[in-house]
Amino acid sequence: MSLATTNYLTPTGREEAWRFTPLTRLGGLHESSITLVDRPSLIAQNLPAGTSMSLENAADFPLRTHTDDQISLRVAEAVSQVSVLRISAHNELQEPIFLNRNSAGLEAEASRLLILVGSHAHATVVISNMGQSVLGEDIEIILEDGANLRFITLQEWETGSVHAARHHAVIAKDATFTSHVITVGGSVVRLLPTVEYTGPGSSAELNGLYFATDGQHLEHRVHVEHDCPNAKSRVNYKGALAGDLARTVWIGDVFIKAAAQGTDTYELNRNLLLTDGARADSVPNLEIETGDIVGAGHASTTGRFDDEQLFYLESRGIPAEQARRLVIRGFFAEIISKLHLSEVEERIMARIDKELSEVAQ
Amino acid sequence: MSTLIIKDLHVSVTTEEGSKEILKGVDLTIKSGETHAIMGPNGSGKSTLAYSIAGHPKYTITSGTVTLDGVDVLAMTVDERAKAGLFLAMQYPVEVPGVSVSNFLRTAVTAIRGEAPKVRTWVGEVKTAMSELSMDPAFAERNVNEGFSGGEKKRHEILQMELLKPKMAILDETDSGLDVDALRIVSEGVNRVKSNQDLGIMLITHYTRILRYIKPDFVHVFAGGRIVEEGGPELADKLEENGYAEYLPA
Ligand SMILES: Nc1ncnc2c1ncn2[C@@H]1O[C@H](COP(=O)(O)OP(=O)(O)O)[C@@H](O)[C@H]1O
Numbered sequence: 068m069s070l071a072t073t074n075y076l077t078p079t080g081r082e083e084a085w086r087f088t089p090l091t092r093l094g095g096l097h098e099s100s101i102t103l104v105d106r107p108s109l110i111a112q113n114l115p116a117g118t119s120m121s122l123e124n125a126a127d128f129p130l131r132t133h134t135d136d137q138i139s140l141r142v143a144e145a146v147s148q149v150s151v152l153r154i155s156a157h158n159e160l161q162e163p164i165f166l167n168r169n170s171a172g173l174e175a176e177a178s179r180l181l182i183l184v185g186s187h188a189h190a191t192v193v194i195s196n197m198g199q200s201v202l203g204e205d206i207e208i209i210l211e212d213g214a215n216l217r218f219i220t221l222q223e224w225e226t227g228s229v230h231a232a233r234h235h236a237v238i239a240k241d242a243t244f245t246s247h248v249i250t251v252g253g254s255v256v257r258l259l260p261t262v263e264y265t266g267p268g269s270s271a272e273l274n275g276l277y278f279a280t281d282g283q284h285l286e287h288r289v290h291v292e293h294d295c296p297n298a299k300s301r302v303n304y305k306g307a308l309a310g311d312l313a314r315t316v317w318i319g320d321v322f323i324k325a326a327a328q329g330t331d332t333y334e335l336n337r338n339l340l341l342t343d344g345a346r347a348d349s350v351p352n353l354e355i356e357t358g359d360i361v362g363a364g365h366a367s368t369t370g371r372f373d374d375e376q377l378f379y380l381e382s383r384g385i386p387a388e389q390a391r392r393l394v395i396r397g398f399f400a401e402i403i404s405k406l407h408l409s410e411v412e413e414r415i416m417a418r419i420d421k422e423l424s425e426v427a428q
Numbered sequence: 429m430s431t432l433i434i435k436d437l438h439v440s441v442t443t444e445e446g447s448k449e450i451l452k453g454v455d456l457t458i459k460s461g462e463t464h465a466i467m468g469p470n471g472s473g474k475s476t477l478a479y480s481i482a483g484h485p486k487y488t489i490t491s492g493t494v495t496l497d498g499v500d501v502l503a504m505t506v507d508e509r510a511k512a513g514l515f516l517a518m519q520y521p522v523e524v525p526g527v528s529v530s531n532f533l534r535t536a537v538t539a540i541r542g543e544a545p546k547v548r549t550w551v552g553e554v555k556t557a558m559s560e561l562s563m564d565p566a567f568a569e570r571n572v573n574e575g576f577s578g579g580e581k582k583r584h585e586i587l588q589m590e591l592l593k594p595k596m597a598i599l600d601e602t603d604s605g606l607d608v609d610a611l612r613i614v615s616e617g618v619n620r621v622k623s624n625q626d627l628g629i630m631l632i633t634h635y636t637r638i639l640r641y642i643k644p645d646f647v648h649v650f651a652g653g654r655i656v657e658e659g660g661p662e663l664a665d666k667l668e669e670n671g672y673a674e675y676l677p678a
């Protein structure tokens with residue numbers, strides 16, 4: 068594969084895919100005039116038996132999947148090496164594999180990861196993004212028949228960080244892919260959790276949580292492509308926003324192609340506006356080309372704090388500030404409790420509590 | 429011994445057409461150990477009275493006073509009123525998604541008592557209180573009021589009252605939506621708390637049914653945003669027979 072820079076253009080912001088993104092704050096990730104630093108930045112903290120992670124020559128590992136995303140294409144062009152995480156077939160891992168980000172700082176850099184999950188393997192992979200970075204990233208996840216992967220990404224960036232990434236999963240026959248995208252840090256984060264299916268009986272569950280305060284732009288563009296029969300998808304993203312110019316964007320594209328008979332899909336996005344001056348865009352989009360499906364639905368809500376909930380808690384002696392925290396923890400509980408990583412769950416909620424109290428003052 | 433004194437209370441709500449007065453001068457004194465039934469037709473302002481005392485932000489006090497043992501209740505925040513010993517069992521308890529009953533109860537009790545209850549005794553305390561109200565222990569792991577039946581919500585309100593041990597309780601239509609068995613269980617719960625800690629009770633109701641289980645010392649007829657007649661338990665019998673027609677504007 069050779070993609071010359073001229074094959075794709077720097078986005079202008081007028082394109083549908085870019086119209087919500089503050090391009091001037093992307094740290095050059097999208098700009099063809101800027102060369103992305105080629106530097107592998109993911110480090111495996113633990114590798115259980117039957118797993119390996121290696122740096123492979125990018126020439127031998129071109130992108131496996133199609134993408135139009137300019138940043139993914141630029142990343143693919145910039146990197147000379149690809150991190151490849153392999154989980155052998157029939158390997159049932161009890162403990163999660165943790166991959167930690169080690170970025171150089173605020174110079175725009177590129178990273179590519181390929182996760183190969185062998186048939187009937189069961190695993191959890193947790194990618195932890197902390198510190199400061201301007202990162203363009205492409206992650207491809209290939210699940211073979213009957214594989215089961217829980218894929219967790221934590222965006223706990225410090226202020227100033229910019230992160231644009233595609234997480235693309237290819238799900239084979241009877242395989243199950245579950246992703247949990249948690250985004251609480253970073254100045255601009257734009258993630259593309261996308262899936263496609265290659266065999267029947269496959270399923271994807273895409274969950275997300277985002278929390279934006281003053282000036283943060285957190286964008287999640289989910290895309291589920293049903294192009295094969297009897298596959299299932301569930302999407303559930305929840306976001307809360309507090310403070311001036313806090314901004315979130317959620318796009319949920321679910322396409323059911325003519326070949327995808329027996330599809331069962333539902334997508335949901337809920338946003339909670341905690342203060343004035345915050346703005347949440349939510350665009351569910353369901354396109355159906357076959358009538359022969361099990362079910363397809365979507366729901367999107369954006370609302371304010373429920374004063375009745377706060378009053379109820381306060382009337383039981385709980386101070387207003389603590390009542391707010393309880394309601395927000397409750398709002399996110401459905402998503403966060405699915406991580407099954409108690410330390411991480413508490414750390415994320417504590418960060419939200421802290422940022423919320425700072426906004427409230 | 430505590431005393432709740434409500435004097436000439438006027439309360440308004442903001443509507444699209446502007447401010448609308450709902451309470452038009454309420455006077456009422458409740459002492460520890462007394463049960464006052466407030467009976468009146470729908471829309472007469474009974475819930476408004478209950479919410480105003482508890483401090484719901486929707487209601488504006490335009491004049492009058494509410495004191496508990498001489499302390500100005502209206503100057504307190506909502507949580508301070510609860511800490512001072514006021515409890516409101518709501519007509520429509522609110523769902524709080526994602527917050528478990530056990531977490532909620534523990535947080536509330538910690539706030540009211542000023543310290544976290546000891547884990548060992550706490551678990552037993554909740555268990556006992558739940559079983560006395562014939563509540564399945566699995567309730568503790570459910571989210572607050574989410575998917576509760578009408579009767580379950582009311583039992584959950586009384587459960588909170590048992591654990592929070594208030595001085596004064598306002599029970600807003602706690603009997604509505606209860607079948608006979610549930611009404612008996614809930615009433616027994618109220619009577620238990622009353623005898624344990626000399627609770628003063630404002631028992632708001634539409635029907636006389638609950639008064640067979642919770643005996644009022646005083647009955648107040650509420651209509652048009654004020655108390656229009658007062659008497660002993662015999663007044664309830666009269667209402668049972670004649671309804672509220674004579675108190676409604678012709
Ligand atoms: N937000 C509001 N806007 C307009 N009218 C209201 C509002 N809240 C309550 N009311 C009116 O106040 C009156 C008393 O209501 P409420 O206290 O609930 O009565 P009760 O509990 O006795 O049935 C009713 O006529 C009701 O319509």
Ligand SMILES: [Mg+2]
Pocket residue numbers: 474475476519600601
């Ligand atoms: Mg009422």
